[in-house]
Amino acid sequence: MEPAKGLDWDAVRDSIEMDPEWTYLNTGTSGLVPKTVHARVMELRIQLHHNPTDAVWRSPWDDFWMSRTRLAAHLGTSPDRLIFFTNISHAINTFCLSVPLPEGAEILMTNHEYGSMQHAWQRAAKRHGWKIRVIELPVQELDPSAYVDAIDSSIGQDTKLLYLSHVLYTTGHVLPMEDVINKARMRGVLVFVDGAHVPGMLPLNLSKLRPHFYAANLHKWFLAPVGAAFLFVESGMEDHLEPWQVSWAYHDDRSNPHIRNEFGSTPWIRQFEMEGTRDLTPWRVIAMCCDFQEAIPEEARQVRFHELSQAVRESLQGMGGMQCVTPEALELRGGLTSFLIPDGLDGHWLRRQLWERHRIEINVVNQTEGREYFRVSTHIYNSLEEVERLAAAVKAELKLP
Numbered sequence: 001m002e003p004a005k006g007l008d009w010d011a012v013r014d015s016i017e018m019d020p021e022w023t024y025l026n027t028g029t030s031g032l033v034p035k036t037v038h039a040r041v042m043e044l045r046i047q048l049h050h051n052p053t054d055a056v057w058r059s060p061w062d063d064f065w066m067s068r069t070r071l072a073a074h075l076g077t078s079p080d081r082l083i084f085f086t087n088i089s090h091a092i093n094t095f096c097l098s099v100p101l102p103e104g105a106e107i108l109m110t111n112h113e114y115g116s117m118q119h120a121w122q123r124a125a126k127r128h129g130w131k132i133r134v135i136e137l138p139v140q141e142l143d144p145s146a147y148v149d150a151i152d153s154s155i156g157q158d159t160k161l162l163y164l165s166h167v168l169y170t171t172g173h174v175l176p177m178e179d180v181i182n183k184a185r186m187r188g189v190l191v192f193v194d195g196a197h198v199p200g201m202l203p204l205n206l207s208k209l210r211p212h213f214y215a216a217n218l219h220k221w222f223l224a225p226v227g228a229a230f231l232f233v234e235s236g237m238e239d240h241l242e243p244w245q246v247s248w249a250y251h252d253d254r255s256n257p258h259i260r261n262e263f264g265s266t267p268w269i270r271q272f273e274m275e276g277t278r279d280l281t282p283w284r285v286i287a288m289c290c291d292f293q294e295a296i297p298e299e300a301r302q303v304r305f306h307e308l309s310q311a312v313r314e315s316l317q318g319m320g321g322m323q324c325v326t327p328e329a330l331e332l333r334g335g336l337t338s339f340l341i342p343d344g345l346d347g348h349w350l351r352r353q354l355w356e357r358h359r360i361e362i363n364v365v366n367q368t369e370g371r372e373y374f375r376v377s378t379h380i381y382n383s384l385e386e387v388e389r390l391a392a393a394v395k396a397e398l399k400l401p
């Protein structure tokens, strides 16, 4: 693979707010923010503290509309399709609690769905009398079409909804989502995608992908401050969703539900976004995050993602018996590189040592079935030196020659 030439990656790194003493390889949990965004957030938070009335109830609306239009253009959709949420957990819970599936309906998902979101589905299924069927996706690398077939062939007569992660939080697999969605739509099954890791990691065009619902975080790879996520709802699917927290928008006139209103949203969207008094700062800077993402050509970004994840794979493979489970094929991987932790190695101990003794942040993630992965996130702002630092620290902690 050609290294990502022609771009000054040191300058990119320099434009991110970070502690130079720390090695941050955990964008998969939350990303660092660009310095421009950080400065604006600080300014907005001072305004919030000096006059919370203005910051919560008067001044955010133009910023909201700017954020919504810029993000919609970035994602290949229109602003009236995007509801902002504080995090994807909130977006998914809202959907789970309101989607009008009949009693006995089956929800199909894989064994790689994020643990707490499985809990949200379990509660909703118990409440409504739905069945959840979990299919096992192989962790080894297969041809992309094998993942499509594995999911498509599992759709049964009672399956009403397919709930899937676009990027697996465990192994870092990028699933061939467009083909999966096409097949499910042909069978008349609704598709809800958990795209928590996608914006900022992979190109995403919602008009081309055609999910019914797509939720994602912006505070991971899109580098927004903590507290920014969205839910895309396909036109015509509005009646599948209700706000779980009712507030001042309850009696708004919704006779023209999808036109811009004075609150930087639409009458339909505002019933979800108006939740009472809270800090709205993260949503106000989303347009600035779009600036950062769009300043670097997508092709160069992808080469950089692949270059860094390849370095992680090569430098850690086999250490302490850890085996890389992230596919080699470029179309099946992005910024997450994971290693299956063998029995006898305490991944959580290793993670603690890396932070406490080396100030290196990675993650150890557990799959509900008990498998444990050592997961390294590399964004374009990370460096090959950081990957080398990580490998040296793991080697030292495991007392390897």
Ligand SMILES: Cc1ncc(COP(=O)(O)O)c(C=O)c1O
Pocket: 028, 029, 087, 088, 089, 090, 114, 117, 165, 167, 168, 169, 194, 196, 197, 217
């Ligand atoms: C695939 C996936 N879904 C959902 C979530 C939940 O994200 P949040 O805590 O921001 O709501 C995560 C968090 O890491 C995730 O990886």
